[in-house]
Amino acid sequence: TQLLEQSPQFLSIQEGENLTVYCNSSSVFSSLQWYRQEPGEGPVLLVTVVTGGEVKKLKRLTFQFGDARKDSSLHITAAQPGDTGLYLCAGAPFTGNQGGKLIFGQGTELSVKP
Amino acid sequence: DAGVIQSPRHEVTEMGQEVTLRCKLISGHNSLFWYRQTMMRGLELLIYFNNNVPIDDSGMPEDRFSAKMPNASFSTLKIQPSEPRDSAVYFCASSRARGSRETQYFGPGTRLLVL
Numbered sequence: 001t002q003l004l005e006q007s008p009q010f011l012s013i014q015e016g017e018n019l020t021v022y023c024n025s026s027s028v029f030s031s032l033q034w035y036r037q038e039p040g041e042g043p044v045l046l047v048t049v050v051t052g053g054e055v056k057k058l059k060r061l062t063f064q065f066g067d068a069r070k071d072s073s074l075h076i077t078a079a080q081p082g083d084t085g086l087y088l089c090a091g092a093p094f095t096g097n098q099g100g101k102l103i104f105g106q107g108t109e110l111s112v113k114p
Numbered sequence: 115d116a117g118v119i120q121s122p123r124h125e126v127t128e129m130g131q132e133v134t135l136r137c138k139l140i141s142g143h144n145s146l147f148w149y150r151q152t153m154m155r156g157l158e159l160l161i162y163f164n165n166n167v168p169i170d171d172s173g174m175p176e177d178r179f180s181a182k183m184p185n186a187s188f189s190t191l192k193i194q195p196s197e198p199r200d201s202a203v204y205f206c207a208s209s210r211a212r213g214s215r216e217t218q219y220f221g222p223g224t225r226l227l228v229l
Contacts, residue, residue, distance in 0.1 A: 031215050042118075042205050042220025043157070050215060088157060092215070100145050100209060100216065101170060104157040 003027075004091050006105035013079055014113055021074045021108045023089035030092045032065055032072045033102065037086040079112045086110075116140070118208050118221035126227045132194040135224045137206035139187050145209040146189050147218060148181055152202045163189065175200075196228045 004025045013019055023032070031050045035043035047056050049065035049072065056063045060083075062075040072089055086109050090102040119138040127133055139146055147162040161171040166183040174181070178197070183189045193200055203225050207218040 040222070042207070042223055044220070045217045048215055048217075100147065100162055100164070100218070101159060102147075102218070103159070104149075106156040 004089055004103055004105035006087075006089060006108050008108060009106065010109045010111075012111040012113065015081060016078050017112075019076050019079060019110070021076075021087055021089075021110075023072045023074075023091075023105050025070050025091060027091070028069045028094060030069075030094050032069075032092070033090045034063055034072070034074055035088040035090060037088060037107075043086075043088055076110075079110075081112045081114050084110055084112050118206060118219055120204075120206055120221035120224050122224060123222065124225045124227075126229065127196055128229050129197055130195045131228075132192065133196045133200075133226060133228075135191040135193075135204050135206075135226070137189045137191070137221060139189070139206075139208040140219055141187065143208035143210050143219070144186065145211065145216070146183060147207040147209075148189070148191050149205040149207065149220075150202045151205060151223070157205075160191070193226075196226075198228045201226055201228050 004023055007022050033048045034046045036046055037043040047063045052067045052069045054065045060077045064073050086107045088107045089105045121136045144165050148160040149157050150160055151157045160173045161181045162169055163183050179193055181191045203223045205220050205223045207220040209216040209218045
């Protein structure tokens, strides 16, 4: 069974602080996505990384795909209260994937206090 | 364009009753995914379809669960009979094409409570 482990599970920080969320697996993925979910809503895609070592930036968010395509990280600079939410990583397995299947991590619940 | 539409948004039922969850895909999308989210297990893929055809149903918990796509824009997930352990938030998501790099657009979810 392919698993994605996220850490930390919970993170409570003050506005302006930096943070990093990790997504790790022993399996290789063809691509990895990061989603953000707010209470009462479905997850919304933030980014897709495809190439090992790839780095993508989305304003204050920086996403990195590990060289071996087994792990990823999300770094937020100068966090804002609006960044509060559940962050989910999702990997696309190579094998047995006939199109579109994603395996989700358990999520990191981020709370940014003003 | 409207996003993925799910109904009902909330459902409370008693153990043993049949539950039907509904999902309308975004127009032009041809892949449909059903997920279940709980605190303990996170977001789990139950089943997904491409062009109305079920591709992978390995995540469906047991025979009490069934999913259909009667047409290209609509899907149902049925639980019969329901049990308290089925209580969760059920999401459907659609994407434009087959492929793991495609963006999946999630609906708002159906919050199911089985008493």
